[in-house]
Amino acid sequence: MRALNRFAEMKRKGEKIAVLTAYDAPQARAQEQAGIDAILVGDSVGVNILGYSSEREVTLADMAHHTRAARRGAPDTFIIADLPFATYDTPEQAAASAKFLQQAGADAVKFEGAFPDLVQVLGTLGIPVCGHLGYEPQHCERRVHGKTLEEATKIFSDAKALDEAGVFMLVLELAPAELAAAITRAIKAPTIGIGAGPATDGQVLVFPDVLGYAEKNFRHNRRYAEVGATMRASAATYLSEVRAGLFPTLANGSTMPAEVLARFEAEILERRG
Structure with missing residues (x-):
């Protein structure tokens, strides 16, 4: 609860929140030593570490395994773990999946899409939820989402609904900067951008992208090292x-x-x- 209050206070004061993904103990340890605000054990582990072709192949067992590893590396850092594809299709399934990741060491879970009912169900169980809108790797094509009036209006409405349901944080991925800024102003929860402009309350990047594991780079990323080379x-x-x-x-x-x-x-x- 103290961490959730801290994130809310950082938004209120205009202090930016720095989040990175981590998938193992050495990555998490380095981030804790650097003072990163929160670690995301993302389902991006599938394509970045496990060699899967997409995030859809990541299992709940995969996520628990890597959450445990990150927790061993960063015992004192707030950890958010992704609920993988097809593990939160019903409130009962979402509750069971979230409890499993909580037992593996997660402080909170994240899922994609506008499901305020799931936020409320998990909230009653004492499991904080981070939302995820815009580009949703488990569910839609990789592109900027929200460039049409219809898409922008829906994402804005979805963000408001998730906020009212009680998300403590909201990831906005590959969304136009203006839309992300409007959402950031409109909701109580801190927004965490990735390819969503500089006006969000914080940022998240995929650590292998930051480290330059692969030759391919992304427009939203900044490489701070060339570990792959x-x-x-x-x-x-x-x-x-x-x-x-x-x-x-x-x-x-x-x-x-x-x-x-x-x-x-x-x-x-x-x-x-």
């Missing part, structure tokens, strides 16, 4: 050194004490004799 270069250098006999050297291991080696060699010679 470093990984490829490191693997290539390792390969060449192993094949050339340059690695390992004796310095990379250990040797026998001289007296033990002498006795060992004598024993070997005696056995051969």
